[in-house]
Amino acid sequence: MRDALEGWGLRACADDAALVAGELASNAVCHGRAAARNAGHARLGLACQDGTLVCAVSDLSPEVPVLRPADEFLERGRGMRIIDALSSSWGWSRPTRRGKTVWAVIPVLRP
Template structure:
């Protein structure tokens, strides 16, 4: 799903996740998946915005895509693609009063694995794998 704009992107992402998990009978995964997708989408919107002019849609918005997939029945993969070539930065130290810098820590805490992949000719996909509680 393409996230249309920065102001509504996180809300669109959450609605998409709720619908998909409901369709897949994975409602029990929704709390963690919603948090992870919100953080992935917020990071993409925040960090892709500087690249929007050179790598944007016809409307001038950065191209940000959300994809959910099941990797076998045991894992849900949440992935967000944005036009930024900069890798995600996991903060080594964080002041509890900082406004920013907790997103990847949250993703790390809620997922079994997370990472990122460089895209060609530009951009990246940041993904997180969450357990569904189903057997393989």
């Protein structure tokens, strides 16, 4: 992923993009596992268009992401808060029998 971002001249936002991609992928594997009969299949895609970077992860789960209230005592459940903080917008495709795609638009910082 970092090689692609560097090739696109987006090295400055690579850390944020890697964190967002990691959180999206982690959520997909965690929540998509039951739908994939414990296989945890997920696909990551990146696109750089019109001055924006879009990171998207598809999984087989029909469950949509939820931005939970902050709770400092929970060990889990902060992934979507991190994605929300580092992206200019995020959302998901309507779930079908083939799952869904969760995406985030990451601000492009050019040198």
